[in-house]
Amino acid sequence: MARVVLAAAFIAIAGCCFSVCLGQGDLVIYKLNQATCTQYQVGPTYDCRWPANLNGAMDYQVLKGKIVAYKIQWSNGAWTDWFVPGYNDVDYKFNPAAMSCSVPYVANSMRRMWSYFYDHTHLYILCQ
Numbered sequence: 001m002a003r004v005v006l007a008a009a010f011i012a013i014a015g016c017c018f019s020v021c022l023g024q025g026d027l028v029i030y031k032l033n034q035a036t037c038t039q040y041q042v043g044p045t046y047d048c049r050w051p052a053n054l055n056g057a058m059d060y061q062v063l064k065g066k067i068v069a070y071k072i073q074w075s076n077g078a079w080t081d082w083f084v085p086g087y088n089d090v091d092y093k094f095n096p097a098a099m100s101c102s103v104p105y106v107a108n109s110m111r112r113m114w115s116y117f118y119d120h121t122h123l124y125i126l127c128q
Contacts, residue, residue: 007111035127037068044119048101051115055103056086058114063126070124079123080113089113 049062059067062124069082070089083089091111099105 003065035066035098037127039123039125041123043119043121045117046105047118048099048105049103050117051095051111052099052101052103052105052109053095053114054090054110056112058103058112059126061103065126065128067124068127069112070114070122071123072113073123075120083113085112085114 045062047062049058055061059065067085069084071082072080074080089112091113093106093111093115095105095109095111096107098107113122114122
C-alpha cells in the first residue's frame with residue numbers, strides 16, 4: 001500500500017501524465033516490429049528520380065526505407081543543416097526542363113533538396 005501512495009505522490013509532484021510501473025505487469029507481451037535506423041554517407045547517385053519532383057515517397061522507391069533526415073555537401077566542402085523530408089526541404093530551385101526518367105520529370109516542376117543526391121555527396125538517416 002505504501003508503494004502505491006508513494007507512486008501517486010511522485011506523479012503529483014512531477015506534474016506529468018504517465019503510468020508508473022509497480023511490478024512486472026507493464027511489459028509488452030507482443031512482438032515489437034520497430035524500425036532500425038542507420039546513417040549513411042554516399043557520393044553522387046546520378047539517379048534521375050531524386051530531382052524529378054516533390055514526391056515524398058521517393059526514399060521508399062529508391063532506398064526501400066524512410067529517410068528521416070539528411071544533409072548535402074556543397075562543392076566547397078560545407079555541409080547544409082539537417083533537412084527533414086516534408087518539413088523543411090523544398091528546394092529553392094526548380095526543374096526548368098523536362099527530362100527522360102522512370103518517374104514524372106516535367107518542366108517547371110518543384111523538387112526537394114534531396115534532388116542534390118543526384119550530383120553531390122550526401123548524408124542521410126534511413127529507417128527500415
